[in-house]
Amino acid sequence: MAQITLNNLVKTYDDGFTAVKGISLDIADGEFMILVGPSGCGKSTLLRMIVGLEDITSGDLTIDGKRVNEIPPRDRNLSMVFQNYALYPHLTVYENIAFPLRLNRSKIDKEEIDRRVREASDMLDLREHLDRKPANLSGGQRQRVAMGRAIVRQADAFLFDEPLSNLDAKLRGQMRTQIAQLQRRLRTTAVYVTHDQTEAMTLGDRVAVLKKGTLQQVASPRELYEQPVNLFVAGFIGSPSMNFLPAKVQGDKLATPIGLLAVPDKVLKAAGSRDHVILGVRPEFFEDDDFVDDSVRAHGTTFEATPRHTEWLGNEQYAYIDYEPDPSTKQLMDELARDLDQDEMPSTVVVTIDSGSRMRGGKPGKFWLDTRLVHVFDTADGSNLTRDAEAGAELTALAEEERESEISAANG
Known part of the structure; x- marks a missing residue:
C-alpha cells in the first residue's frame, strides 16, 4: 500500500495547452480515490502523471513521502489497468497474468509465479479460463484478466483508467461490485478515473471532481451529493x-x-x-x-x-x-x-x-x-x-469510519 501526495501538479504541453492546473491532493494509504469529470477535464492526464507516463511540468508527486517526479514508471511499483485491457492476444490467460512477473525472472522463481497467478485467478473467478486466449473471453473476463495481472505484481497502488467503459450496463454493474470488494480485501491504494458519475458514487471512498484541469471539490460521494460546493459539482453529480x-x-x-x-x-x-x-x-x-x-x-x-x-x-x-x-x-x-x-x-x-x-x-x-x-x-x-461545510465534513468523516469497518469485515 502507499500514500500518494500531489502538490500543485501542473501539466503544460509543448503547444502551450495546460491540461492540469495546479492540483493538490492527498490520497491516503489504502484509500479508493476517484478522479471524475467530463471529457477533457484532465483526469486521465493526472493519472498518467502519477504512474509516470506523462512528465510533470511543475509541482511535486510523492509516494510514501518520496519524491518520484523523475523516477521511471517501472520503478514506481504501481499497477495500471487500462480501458482497452492491453492483453497479449497470443498468450493464454495464465501467461497474460504471469507476464509482469516473468519480466523479473531473476527475482521471482517459477513456483512463486505459479502461486501468485493461481491465487489471483481464484480471486477473480478465472481458474477455469487459464488455458484460454483473450479472443475467446467475454469483455468482463478480459477485464478481470487485466486486473489479475495488476494483482500479481503486489504493487503499492492500483491505477484504473476508465476500465469499464467498454462493457455493457449489466457487466459494468457486476464489475463495479467485484472491483470494490477486491480493493477492500487487498487494502491496496486505488486511483480510478471515470467520466461516469454512477461509478464514482458507488466505488469511491472519496471523489475528486475536476473541471478544465482544476480541482473543484474532494469529498465522500454523499458530501458531494448533499453539500456540493458549486453549480458544476451539483450538476455533474447525480x-x-x-x-x-x-x-x-x-x-x-x-x-x-x-x-x-x-x-x-x-x-x-x-x-x-x-x-x-x-x-x-x-x-x-x-x-x-x-x-x-x-x-x-x-x-x-x-x-x-x-x-x-x-x-x-x-x-x-x-x-x-x-x-x-x-x-x-x-x-x-x-x-x-x-x-x-x-x-x-x-x-x-x-x-x-x-x-x-x-x-x-x-x-x-x-x-x-x-x-x-x-x-x-x-x-x-x-x-x-x-452549503453547510461543517455538515459536509461530518458526512465525509462518517464515510471514513464506514470504510474502516468494511475493510475489517472483508479481512476478518
Whole structure:
C-alpha cells in the first residue's frame, strides 16, 4: 500500500495547452480515490502523471513521502489497468497474468509465479479460463484478466483508467461490485478515473471532481451529493441531474418559473438581496402531492404544473415540466452546459414521483417539493450559498469510519 501526495501538479504541453492546473491532493494509504469529470477535464492526464507516463511540468508527486517526479514508471511499483485491457492476444490467460512477473525472472522463481497467478485467478473467478486466449473471453473476463495481472505484481497502488467503459450496463454493474470488494480485501491504494458519475458514487471512498484541469471539490460521494460546493459539482453529480431554476426573493417566497415557492428562512437568508439566484432542486425532492405523507407535508411547499411527458420505470416515475428560460441567467446556464459537455441546459424540470401516481403528460397536476433540501447558487460565480461545510465534513468523516469497518469485515 502507499500514500500518494500531489502538490500543485501542473501539466503544460509543448503547444502551450495546460491540461492540469495546479492540483493538490492527498490520497491516503489504502484509500479508493476517484478522479471524475467530463471529457477533457484532465483526469486521465493526472493519472498518467502519477504512474509516470506523462512528465510533470511543475509541482511535486510523492509516494510514501518520496519524491518520484523523475523516477521511471517501472520503478514506481504501481499497477495500471487500462480501458482497452492491453492483453497479449497470443498468450493464454495464465501467461497474460504471469507476464509482469516473468519480466523479473531473476527475482521471482517459477513456483512463486505459479502461486501468485493461481491465487489471483481464484480471486477473480478465472481458474477455469487459464488455458484460454483473450479472443475467446467475454469483455468482463478480459477485464478481470487485466486486473489479475495488476494483482500479481503486489504493487503499492492500483491505477484504473476508465476500465469499464467498454462493457455493457449489466457487466459494468457486476464489475463495479467485484472491483470494490477486491480493493477492500487487498487494502491496496486505488486511483480510478471515470467520466461516469454512477461509478464514482458507488466505488469511491472519496471523489475528486475536476473541471478544465482544476480541482473543484474532494469529498465522500454523499458530501458531494448533499453539500456540493458549486453549480458544476451539483450538476455533474447525480442522475438525473439536479434541476436549476432562476429565482428571486419575493417577500417570504422565491419566485421561480414554476411558481412562488415557500422556502425556509435559511434559504431566503442565503439568497439575500441579490437580484437573481439559481435554485438547485434534485428530482427526488419532488412528489405527487397525493402521495405525500401528512407527517412531512409541512416541510415543503406545493405548486401546480402540467407535465409535458411522464416516464414509468416500475419503481418510480419521471415527470418533465417545461418552463420559460430567464434571459438574466441564460449566459450562466449556457456556460454550465458547456462545462458539463451538453449542447444546452434544457428549460425543463425533471420530477420524480411515486410509481403509483396517475399523473400523465398534458394533464395539470399538483406537486409537492421538500424545501428543506434545496440549494441556492450565486449567479456571479456559481458558488453554493446554502452549503453547510461543517455538515459536509461530518458526512465525509462518517464515510471514513464506514470504510474502516468494511475493510475489517472483508479481512476478518
